[in-house]
Amino acid sequence: MSDRSLLALNLAEARAGLTRKAFSARELAIAYNDAVEGTKPLNAYITPTPERALAMADAADQRLARGEALPLDGIPIAVKDLFCTKGILTTAGSHILDGFLPPYESTVTDKLWRAGAVMLGKANLDEFAMGSSNTTSWYGPVENPWRRPGDNRPLVPGGSSGGSAAAVAARAALAAIGTDTGGSIRQPASFCGIVGLKPTYGRCSRWGVVAYASSLDHPGPMGRTVRDVAMMLGAMAGHDRRDSTSAPVEVRDFEAALTGDIKGLRVGIPREYRVDGMPGEIEALWLQGVDWLRAAGGEPVEISLPMTKYALPTYYIIAPAEASSNLARYDGVRFGLRVEGDSLDEMYELTRAAGFGAEVRRRVLIGTYVLSAGYYDAYYLKAQRVRSLIARDFATAFERVDCILTPTAPSAAFAIGENSDDPIAMYLNDVFTVPANLAGVPAISVPAGLSSDGLPLGLQITGRAFDEETVLRVAEVLESAAQFRHLPSFVAEGRG
Amino acid sequence: MALDKAAVAHIASLARIRLAEAELEPLAGELSHILDWVEQLNEVNTTGVPPMASTAAARLPMREDEVSDGGRRDDILGNAPRPARGFFTVPKVVE
Numbered sequence: 001m002s003d004r005s006l007l008a009l010n011l012a013e014a015r016a017g018l019t020r021k022a023f024s025a026r027e028l029a030i031a032y033n034d035a036v037e038g039t040k041p042l043n044a045y046i047t048p049t050p051e052r053a054l055a056m057a058d059a060a061d062q063r064l065a066r067g068e069a070l071p072l073d074g075i076p077i078a079v080k081d082l083f084c085t086k087g088i089l090t091t092a093g094s095h096i097l098d099g100f101l102p103p104y105e106s107t108v109t110d111k112l113w114r115a116g117a118v119m120l121g122k123a124n125l126d127e128f129a130m131g132s133s134n135t136t137s138w139y140g141p142v143e144n145p146w147r148r149p150g151d152n153r154p155l156v157p158g159g160s161s162g163g164s165a166a167a168v169a170a171r172a173a174l175a176a177i178g179t180d181t182g183g184s185i186r187q188p189a190s191f192c193g194i195v196g197l198k199p200t201y202g203r204c205s206r207w208g209v210v211a212y213a214s215s216l217d218h219p220g221p222m223g224r225t226v227r228d229v230a231m232m233l234g235a236m237a238g239h240d241r242r243d244s245t246s247a248p249v250e251v252r253d254f255e256a257a258l259t260g261d262i263k264g265l266r267v268g269i270p271r272e273y274r275v276d277g278m279p280g281e282i283e284a285l286w287l288q289g290v291d292w293l294r295a296a297g298g299e300p301v302e303i304s305l306p307m308t309k310y311a312l313p314t315y316y317i318i319a320p321a322e323a324s325s326n327l328a329r330y331d332g333v334r335f336g337l338r339v340e341g342d343s344l345d346e347m348y349e350l351t352r353a354a355g356f357g358a359e360v361r362r363r364v365l366i367g368t369y370v371l372s373a374g375y376y377d378a379y380y381l382k383a384q385r386v387r388s389l390i391a392r393d394f395a396t397a398f399e400r401v402d403c404i405l406t407p408t409a410p411s412a413a414f415a416i417g418e419n420s421d422d423p424i425a426m427y428l429n430d431v432f433t434v435p436a437n438l439a440g441v442p443a444i445s446v447p448a449g450l451s452s453d454g455l456p457l458g459l460q461i462t463g464r465a466f467d468e469e470t471v472l473r474v475a476e477v478l479e480s481a482a483q484f485r486h487l488p489s490f491v492a493e494g495r496g
Numbered sequence: 497m498a499l500d501k502a503a504v505a506h507i508a509s510l511a512r513i514r515l516a517e518a519e520l521e522p523l524a525g526e527l528s529h530i531l532d533w534v535e536q537l538n539e540v541n542t543t544g545v546p547p548m549a550s551t552a553a554a555r556l557p558m559r560e561d562e563v564s565d566g567g568r569r570d571d572i573l574g575n576a577p578r579p580a581r582g583f584f585t586v587p588k589v590v591e
Contacts, residue, residue, distance in 0.1 A: 201552060383537060384549060
């Protein structure tokens with residue numbers, strides 16, 4: 001097969017091709033290594049690992065030849081550079097982790113390698129996963145492979161898993177892993193026209209993932225189709241005794257959940273998601289989604305999630321508070337950057353001033369403030385109480401409905417540099433995605449249509465805790481109805 | 497809540513981030529703006545509502561207190577900016 005046709009295969013198709021030996025894992029890895037190289041202008045990868053990819057592909061080929069294929073044998077993926085990979089530079093997109101070579105492998109990547117997946121490299125991200133545009137990375141912004149027709153301005157891929165999303169969309173990875181603290185898998189998936197799933201909190205281990213906000217961080221898969229994401233999740237999920245918040249819940253066959261049958265399933269439509277300033281075309285796409293699910297046998301039910309408008313301000317207290325604590329470890333003593341000073345405190349202060357970018361500093365300062373004596377109750381404790389109410393909103397809704405349909409984001413991708421003057425304008429990108437992080441429930445973004453200026457728009461399905469199966473099943477029905485076949489203006493084509 | 501320059505300097509010293517004098521004023525504006533915005537939570541009646549720290553199980557799982565790992569000094573020091581004789585090093589803290 002030509003490189004071009006290899007790169008056009010989705011994960012399920014590639015797995016079938018590998019199994020029937022239509023091509024080898026090595027051929028697939030070579031095509032993708034070339035694609036990673038060919039899409040360099042997007043800056044989707046911080047550290048490509050082409051030699052590692054070939055070695056892993058060769059091992060996969062040996063297993064395939066023996067008829068002992070693993071579930072993801074030979075599948076080339078991108079890894080958000082927030083997952084620690086043993087002996088391979090891990091940066092979190094930050095200057096402060098300069099030169100950090102983890103002496104251990106994260107649980108999720110370890111599981112993926114044990115399932116036969118092949119590592120193409122470490123994908124770019126917002127610094128410490130703080131951002132919605134992938135413009136805060138020390139390694140420079142990522143470009144979205146999509147552009148508005150007739151407009152050459154580079155667009156953001158969304159964030160923080162922007163490199164992962166751009167790589168999958170540009171066919172420089174067959175699938176990817178990301179993390180989602182307030183929308184960081186789903187919003188870039190929506191902006192880049194791919195599928196992204198934030199699983200239930202506790203479904204995928206956080207061990208070995210550089211921490212941003214521990215009670216909100218969720219590792220999850222990104223891919224071209226709902227089936228691809230279901231296959232990835234099956235390999236990533238499972239209890240891990242090294243993460244005390246990892247859930248001892250059985251991992252079922254997520255692919256088997258894709259029956260296409262949603263007859264009688266109750267789909268909640270929350271009225272609070274009609275927010276001011278949302279473009280009419282996003283509301284229209286949402287209504288189209290309701291019609292698609294109704295046509296497939298689903299029963300739309302109007303519901304109320306009254307705390308929706310308070311989710312973002314709640315997030316912007318809790319996440320910075322946890323971040324200010326988690327990021328205290330970057331002090332110039334044990335790893336990464338060190339700027340010498342005359343005293344210990346001076347060394348800490350100079351190291352952290354040089355090592356953290358503007359958005360990270362802002363969040364660490366906000367977090368420090370809301371946790372400080374005299375303000376803890378007014379801000380942090382208050383936000384934790386509102387978080388309870390947000391979780392209750394979902395619990396109440398899920399007594400009446402089986403899943404919830406909403407838009408993923410209130411806009412399509414915007415130009416690099418837009419929304420950068422006002423932090424709150426940037427934060428508003430996550431208005432529809434943040435509630436699921438606070439409540440810990442699973443949610444997926446599926447590409448559903450194009451905006452009037454030719455950019456992808458996603459719809460989001462949210463489900464009950466540990467019911468990824470319903471989320472995936474409904475998402476696949478939505479995917480089949482939407483028939484999203486558009487490609488970005490910049491995709492890797494391979495050699496011949 | 498409007499933060500002034502002195503408040504920002506205090507928070508920055510708690511967070512151990514050195515800020516230049518010229519950075520204080522703009523940061524005071526940005527942080528005040530964010531705090532004003534999050535204060536809309538005061539509209540919500542949370543009387544009697546318990547704070548939620550995590551959606552994971554409220555009780556952490558217990559296990560036997562057994563050594564399961566260790567003996568990795570060189571691995572751990574491998575990323576240290578200035579290790580010496582098997583130790584991390586810092587500027588002198590005792591006169």
